[in-house]
Amino acid sequence: MTDVCQQRARSREFIRVNRLKKVFGLGGSGELIALKDINCTIREGDFVSIVGPSGCGKSTLLRILAGLLSYSDGSVTMDDQAVRGTRRDVGVVFQNSILLPWRTILDNVMLPAEVLGLDIKAARHRAHELLAMVRLEGFEDRLPSELSGGMQQRASIARALLHDPRILLMDEPFGALDAMTREQMNMELQRIWTESRKTVVLITHSIPEAVFLGDVVFVMTARPGTLERVIPIELPRPRTMMSMSTPEFGAKTQEIRTLFDHAGSFD
Amino acid sequence: MSETTAVNAGVNAMSQGREARPKVRRPVSPKIWSLALLIACMAVWEGGVRFFKVPHWLLPSISDIVLALWNGLATSPFARDGFWYHSFVTMSETVLGYLAGCGFGLALGVAISQTDNLETVLRPFIVAFQSLPKVAVAPIIVLWLGFGLGSKVAIVALLTFFPVLVTGLAGFQAVEPERIELLRSLSATRWHIFTKVKFWTALPFIFAGLEMAAAFAVVGAIVGEFVGAQILQLDSAMDVGGSFAVFAILSVMGIALSAVIRALQNRALYWQPKQQNQRTINL
Numbered sequence: 001m002t003d004v005c006q007q008r009a010r011s012r013e014f015i016r017v018n019r020l021k022k023v024f025g026l027g028g029s030g031e032l033i034a035l036k037d038i039n040c041t042i043r044e045g046d047f048v049s050i051v052g053p054s055g056c057g058k059s060t061l062l063r064i065l066a067g068l069l070s071y072s073d074g075s076v077t078m079d080d081q082a083v084r085g086t087r088r089d090v091g092v093v094f095q096n097s098i099l100l101p102w103r104t105i106l107d108n109v110m111l112p113a114e115v116l117g118l119d120i121k122a123a124r125h126r127a128h129e130l131l132a133m134v135r136l137e138g139f140e141d142r143l144p145s146e147l148s149g150g151m152q153q154r155a156s157i158a159r160a161l162l163h164d165p166r167i168l169l170m171d172e173p174f175g176a177l178d179a180m181t182r183e184q185m186n187m188e189l190q191r192i193w194t195e196s197r198k199t200v201v202l203i204t205h206s207i208p209e210a211v212f213l214g215d216v217v218f219v220m221t222a223r224p225g226t227l228e229r230v231i232p233i234e235l236p237r238p239r240t241m242m243s244m245s246t247p248e249f250g251a252k253t254q255e256i257r258t259l260f261d262h263a264g265s266f267d
Numbered sequence: 268m269s270e271t272t273a274v275n276a277g278v279n280a281m282s283q284g285r286e287a288r289p290k291v292r293r294p295v296s297p298k299i300w301s302l303a304l305l306i307a308c309m310a311v312w313e314g315g316v317r318f319f320k321v322p323h324w325l326l327p328s329i330s331d332i333v334l335a336l337w338n339g340l341a342t343s344p345f346a347r348d349g350f351w352y353h354s355f356v357t358m359s360e361t362v363l364g365y366l367a368g369c370g371f372g373l374a375l376g377v378a379i380s381q382t383d384n385l386e387t388v389l390r391p392f393i394v395a396f397q398s399l400p401k402v403a404v405a406p407i408i409v410l411w412l413g414f415g416l417g418s419k420v421a422i423v424a425l426l427t428f429f430p431v432l433v434t435g436l437a438g439f440q441a442v443e444p445e446r447i448e449l450l451r452s453l454s455a456t457r458w459h460i461f462t463k464v465k466f467w468t469a470l471p472f473i474f475a476g477l478e479m480a481a482a483f484a485v486v487g488a489i490v491g492e493f494v495g496a497q498i499l500q501l502d503s504a505m506d507v508g509g510s511f512a513v514f515a516i517l518s519v520m521g522i523a524l525s526a527v528i529r530a531l532q533n534r535a536l537y538w539q540p541k542q543q544n545q546r547t548i549n550l
Contacts, residue, residue, distance in 0.1 A: 100463070
């Protein structure tokens with residue numbers, strides 16, 4: 001495990017966000033500053049958790065990284081190229097799995113291949129591999145409505161990985177799941193990340209989830225949305241349920257919680 | 268036809284499932300009730316007409332209608348004054364007009380949903396044409412297109428065009444924004460967003476429109492027929508029994524057309540929860 005950490009320490013800068021500002025116009029009646037003066041860098045292969053209260057602009061930040069939203073000022077670059085619009089090397093996992101109900105699980109996972117015009121045969125092979133990785137073998141021909149919420153979200157992770165993106169952006173992917181399933185999904189996601197070696201940006205409002213999964217946690221505060229602090233998490237990997245009861249884990253979650261208490265807003 | 272039998276089989280399977288529970292009184296299928304209601308209505312009709320001695324030119328008895336139907340159907344399929352020949356003509360008018368009307372309605376709906384401002388431009392025209400009583404326009408269409416097949420097909424097409432256009436437009440707009448965002452995150456083109464998401468989301472709406480249009484199609488055919496075909500001839504000959512017999516045949520056509528649409532719908536909307544499916548049928 002130490003070599004993995006060392007490898008990460010050597011990994012290069014991938015995303016750079018500089019003085020980013022996002023303002024939403026409120027239809028003539030003033031404007032809302034969603035993000036203000038965000039500066040951060042994300043290194044290739046890192047697992048970044050972004051945690052913050054609702055309304056702190058964390059989803060806005062993710063949508064800007066995905067190219068789904070434009071920004072008002074500052075810059076966002078991936079490999080020194082400015083992000084303007086969506087990119088083919090990005091995979092997004094949304095809060096709801098958004099599987100298309102008329103498609104089987106396999107066809108849902110194949111969606112990026114059809115849209116991006118990839119080689120269908122190769123993509124189908126990869127889809128089967130990914131479904132095996134998210135432990136959904138045997139469910140290829142089922143409709144999404146036949147699967148549980150956790151399984152649906154795993155299928156949507158497989159879909160986001162189909163076109164082999166360099167970065168996986170996840171917007172509160174487990175927010176709609178019950179606590180037990182959520183813990184299992186956290187373990188699964190750690191494993192998937194270790195196996196796929198992607199850069200991951202995970203938005204969450206669960207502090208334990210952020211600390212459990214992240215190499216680094218970005219703590220955001222609300223109104224206007226600012227990046228309050230970047231906290232490296234050096235707990236050894238793979239992390240287990242037991243890691244959650246270690247003093248180090250408790251110290252990190254406490255540190256983040258204190259930040260919110262000072263900012264005076266956490267719901 | 269095989270689809271309808273499949274649906275029936277499903278109903279049978281359900282009632283068999285209920286039978287499996289012991290000591291429960293076997294519930295009567297709703298279809299039996301519909302049939303019983305029909306027979307009861309016909310009995311009241313027949314009895315009423317006989318009891319009150321209603322003159323047959325005012326309201327024919329069921330037996331008169333059945334007799335007229337029998338006589339009409341007993342003719343050769345090619346006899347120009349027989350029911351078979353006229354039924355065939357009416358059916359082809361209905362089906363051709365239905366296909367043309369629904370086809371144009373759907374095509375315009377797709378075009379509007381794929382173009383930014385077309386809906387705003389066309390909306391007043393659509394509303395104006397929709398509120399126009401199409402039936403009143405029928406004589407003018409006959410004037411333009413003559414007494415042949417063309418005018419009747421045009422009338423049916425006019426009546427079926429709007430339900431499909433309007434439900435299609437509603438369907439294309441009913442797409443969840445998050446599904447579009449998913450496609451956008453994959454840099455999808457407008458066409459991909461349409462074929463992969465919008466079309467499928469609109470499908471239940473389109474089927475509701477198609478079924479509404481099926482009922483209108485038969486209305487359109489009758490309106491067309493009023494301008495110079497069998498109903499009018501029979502009406503003027505005071506053959507009221509014959510007129511009612513023709514109405515019976517037209518109802519059967521309407522039922523057959525919606526049965527075909529329903530069967531197609533059950534095939535196409537396999538992914539919809541059954542109850543939701545039912546809800547769109549009843550729209």
